[in-house]
Amino acid sequence: MLDAGYLLLMIGPLAAPLPAPLPLTEAVKSVSVNSGGTRSGFQISFHTGKTSPLNLAMLPLGFFDPMITRVVITMVYRGIPQVLMDGVVTRQEIAPSNTPGESTLTLTGEDLSVLMDVVQVRMPWPAVPEAGRVATILAKYAAFGIVPMVIPPMMPSVDSPTSRFDTQDATDRAYLDQLAQANSYVFFVEPGPVPLTSIAYFGPDIRIPVPQPALNVNMDAFTNVESLSFSLDGLAKKQTILLTYDPATGKIPIPVPVPNLSLTHPPLGLRPTPPAQILFEGAATRLTPDRAAKRALEIMMSARDAITGQGSLDVAAYGGILRARMLVGVRGAGLAYDGLYYVNTVSHTISPGRYRQSFTLSRDGLIAAGPAVLP
Structure with a gap:
């Protein structure tokens, strides 16, 4: 499918999907995979027609029936296999066309958590x-x-x-x-x-601390992304103050500021974004000490990143497959926005001869924390 990679497709019963037969792999029109969120999904489109085995045999015999058909999508790029999706078909759509060769069968599904x-x-x-x-x-x-x-x-x-x-x-x-x-x-x-x-x-929502190859933008011949943009939300950071009673009398309220810093997402920039809102949480006064501590930890763990980025790339130009829930460096975006970022989500779009990805990034703080972006 690509000069440096090819797609492996397995499909069949939930317990034991098998490699897709040749008529099915030859009919693949496009493959889309969304990963990185709490639920991942996929969509596969096939060319079909009146005399296609998909239409004459596979569909009538239940080969693509929802909730009992498992699909495994693996991309082998430069000799390294990466499983992009292992999921279950939840929906099938057939779109007959008056134009020869334009009829399509589309399978939509989610990862195995749908079971x-x-x-x-x-x-x-x-x-x-x-x-x-x-x-x-x-x-x-x-x-x-x-x-x-x-x-x-x-x-x-x-x-x-x-x-x-x-x-x-x-x-x-x-x-x-x-x-x-x-x-x-x-x-x-x-x-x-x-x-x-x-x-x-x-x-906890922890990113694997192994940086992937950097995303280069506005670097002439070294550019390896098609588009990349960033935004800084000034209202994303909040300062929460828990109100609790003193342990001696149980009547005097004591304000306890909760650091606006996620324990699992430390800032990757030298200049963190200051909080723009101050919130008071009075419900903690009715909680036991352990429950109040748990609530404070919940607030810290849910702290949002103020800087978000989104972009797209061609895998052939990037030289690898960008993966979600890991780190990636950015070069060429300027002094303020260069540096490491968390990769939140990645969408894969695969078609004959082309493999594109769109992605979202996030971090807190401007200016890279290190002197250079590696690798």
Whole structure:
């Protein structure tokens, strides 16, 4: 498909998808993958027609039926395979055309976490810590190659079952999202590192601290991106003050400023953006000390990055595949905006002979923290 890479497509039943047959791979029109958020998705378009095997056999026999068809998309670039998507088809669309060769079949789907969002479960969890609940829920999906990576909360709280206990009254996916939000964590399913395996991550939103090849803009022959722009939101940073009562009398309110700094997203710039708003949180006065500390940690973990960037690139010009949830350097944007950034999301668009990506970046603070952008 590309001079330095090619696409591998696996499709079939949930338990054992197989390499796509030749008529199917030859009919691929385009492949799109969105990754980096709490849910990832994909869309594949195929050329079809009246005499196409897709139309005559595969569709009628249920080869593309939603919720039972698994798709694994792997890109081999310069000899290195990277699993872009391991998901389930959730929707199929057929668009017949009066123009020969223009009829298309489109498959849309999500990552394997969609399997956790099907059945509503009512389950009591007496005296079970959050990490134990997450591991127990994820164990049910080991048959699909999902490997759990569970990081226990920084401030765990286990109530006595004689006083109260939590009850799951939602789908597994919704309940895992609730636990993640309550602990200022994230939950997502990341495909790979090898086909037919995925990692279910429950923990703090930490970016892998390994910089990818830098994005060069406005550097003549060294430019490797098609577009790149940045914006600084002056209202993104907030100073929150928790109000709590003194432990001696329990009547005198004490203001406790919460640092406007994410523990998992430290500033990557020398000049951090100052907070533009001051908020008072009085609800902490009704919380126990451990719950108040947990609330302060939640505020710190949810601090937003003031600087955001977005752009697009051609993989052939960039020389590699940009991955989400990692770091990347920027050159040529000027003294204020050069430096390292977090890669939040990446969208892949693959068509015969071309591989493009669009991406979003973020960080807090102007001016690069280091003297040079590497690599």
